[in-house]
Amino acid sequence: MLSTQPQLAVSTVIFALRKTGAESPATLWLPLVRRIREPFGGRWALPGGPIRASESLSDAAGRNLLETTALTPQYLEQLYAFGTVERSPGTRVVSIVYWALVEAEEAERAAEGENVRWFPADDLPELAFDHNAIVGYALWRLRNKMEYSRIAHAFLGERFTLAQLREVYEAVLGRPLDPANFRRQIEATKSVVATEERQSGGRHRPPRLFRYNESFDLADNGPLPHA
Amino acid sequence: MLSTQPQLAVSTVIFALRKTGAESPATLWLPLVRRIREPFGGRWALPGGPIRASESLSDAAGRNLLETTALTPQYLEQLYAFGTVERSPGTRVVSIVYWALVEAEEAERAAEGENVRWFPADDLPELAFDHNAIVGYALWRLRNKMEYSRIAHAFLGERFTLAQLREVYEAVLGRPLDPANFRRQIEATKSVVATEERQSGGRHRPPRLFRYNESFDLADNGPLPHA
DNA sequence: CTAAGTAAAGGTACAAATGACTAGAACAGA
DNA sequence: TCTGTTCTAGTCATTTGTACCTTTACTTAG
Numbered sequence: 001m002l003s004t005q006p007q008l009a010v011s012t013v014i015f016a017l018r019k020t021g022a023e024s025p026a027t028l029w030l031p032l033v034r035r036i037r038e039p040f041g042g043r044w045a046l047p048g049g050p051i052r053a054s055e056s057l058s059d060a061a062g063r064n065l066l067e068t069t070a071l072t073p074q075y076l077e078q079l080y081a082f083g084t085v086e087r088s089p090g091t092r093v094v095s096i097v098y099w100a101l102v103e104a105e106e107a108e109r110a111a112e113g114e115n116v117r118w119f120p121a122d123d124l125p126e127l128a129f130d131h132n133a134i135v136g137y138a139l140w141r142l143r144n145k146m147e148y149s150r151i152a153h154a155f156l157g158e159r160f161t162l163a164q165l166r167e168v169y170e171a172v173l174g175r176p177l178d179p180a181n182f183r184r185q186i187e188a189t190k191s192v193v194a195t196e197e198r199q200s201g202g203r204h205r206p207p208r209l210f211r212y213n214e215s216f217d218l219a220d221n222g223p224l225p226h227a
Numbered sequence: 228m229l230s231t232q233p234q235l236a237v238s239t240v241i242f243a244l245r246k247t248g249a250e251s252p253a254t255l256w257l258p259l260v261r262r263i264r265e266p267f268g269g270r271w272a273l274p275g276g277p278i279r280a281s282e283s284l285s286d287a288a289g290r291n292l293l294e295t296t297a298l299t300p301q302y303l304e305q306l307y308a309f310g311t312v313e314r315s316p317g318t319r320v321v322s323i324v325y326w327a328l329v330e331a332e333e334a335e336r337a338a339e340g341e342n343v344r345w346f347p348a349d350d351l352p353e354l355a356f357d358h359n360a361i362v363g364y365a366l367w368r369l370r371n372k373m374e375y376s377r378i379a380h381a382f383l384g385e386r387f388t389l390a391q392l393r394e395v396y397e398a399v400l401g402r403p404l405d406p407a408n409f410r411r412q413i414e415a416t417k418s419v420v421a422t423e424e425r426q427s428g429g430r431h432r433p434p435r436l437f438r439y440n441e442s443f444d445l446a447d448n449g450p451l452p453h454a
Numbered sequence: 455c456t457a458a459g460t461a462a463a464g465g466t467a468c469a470a471a472t473g474a475c476t477a478g479a480a481c482a483g484a
Numbered sequence: 485t486c487t488g489t490t491c492t493a494g495t496c497a498t499t500t501g502t503a504c505c506t507t508t509a510c511t512t513a514g
């Protein structure tokens with residue numbers, strides 16, 4: 001009876017924004033882990049692992065992420081449970097996949113190693129299992145969610161300019177946005193609060209620094225019990 | 228190693244619309260199953276069961292639903308994987324929950340029994356496990372999805388009037404909609420196609436019957452691999 | 455046969471949100 | 485001081501959303 005039960009695991013698709021050059025626009029990157037065992041030995045895969053008896057699913061996702069990539073995400077949300085019969089050769093595996101966001105600074109700190117490397121999200125190699133499709137779905141969810149929620153903030157630090165926030169939107173949505181109209185829309189939602197500080201150093205008018213409105217629902221996930 | 232693995236199950240929240248009186252507005256109902264074993268013996272719970280080695284998660288949800296309630300849903304979508312440590316006393320259970328819609332006629336056919344009964348979604352008794360919270364979340368997803376997709380059709384049959392379609396929206400969203408504006412919006416999306424038939428019998432101008440546009444994405448779930 | 459009642463179906467008027475665009479303000483660096 | 489750049493505020497046309505009105509076409513009562 002128990003022997004026919006599918007094997008259960010959690011994995012996480014975690015995105016960060018990276019700027020390759022000073023002029024080039026930022027793009028989405030994600031860390032992958034090299035598999036050492038079969039099946040798919042040597043291939044790159046999403047970080048993940050088993051669930052312990054004492055931890056919830058989201059805790060398991062966070063722990064596995066920390067253990068394999070040393071990253072602590074700013075945002076973590078369940079993506080989907082994948083469980084077709086043939087997705088893992090040999091064993092039946094059900095993967096509960098999370099998706100997450102880290103800010104750029106935090107992503108820098110987590111050094112790459114022989115078995116952990118960052119890849120551009122829109123140009124991945126052939127991954128283990130169905131992980132290419134999973135990343136594709138995570139990307140869709142992220143882009144979708146950018147349009148009706150305020151998760152963009154998870155890519156940024158404590159204080160930021162509206163230009164930086166706009167850069168996040170432009171990178172994820174993949175199209176340029178009008179600075180003036182963007183400002184109007186963001187200010188209308190009141191998701192953001194102006195501080196008195198400004199950022200100097202640029203060869204132009206110093207932009208005002210903003211911070212996020214604490215009393216603002218960033219994710220818009222409904223009455224979701226933590227799980 | 229395997230002994231510490233959580234037990235895996237699927238459950239389904241399945242909604243249908245019911246009209247109690249001719250004048251009263253339609254409301255959401257869902258079938259529940261009486262538990263015979265402990266824990267929560269005697270309590271009402273969501274229909275569900277274990278996953279077989281040969282079936283996918285959605286197949287398992289559909290099969291368990293058919294076996295316990297004799298219902299075949301018009302629409303079936305994964306809701307969430309619930310897996311906190313304390314959600315089932317004694318054993319650790321991870322439930323992959325689906326939500327589904329059936330049209331009224333199909334719901335009528337599935338007779339109630341001693342151990343299966345329909346309940347109004349907004350007035351449930353105390354259910355087993357965390358199932359009250361799960362239904363609440365499913366309701367939120369349904370209402371949310373009504374606003375940006377065309378799932379409403381899953382509540383109706385092959386042909387329907389715009390008034391019937393509007394009734395579905397009004398029941399789920401819980402507020403009246405302007406008939407004229409509703410018509411304009413629906414026709415603008417082209418999700419619906421006018422037939423030449425009209426529905427006679429009412430004491431008023433006979434409304435035109437519509438059918439759904441086949442080449443129209445009803446769910447808007449993105450590049451989701453079946454799972 | 456006619457009048458009354460009802461919902462269908464089409465249309466108008468106003469408000470709000472959005473998108474394209476213009477222009478002055480405020481800095482760094484030459 | 486001049487120049488290049490971005491920040492920031494504002495205008496205007498268009499689209500979208502909401503409220504409401506009118507006519508049409510049927511059924512039923514008398």
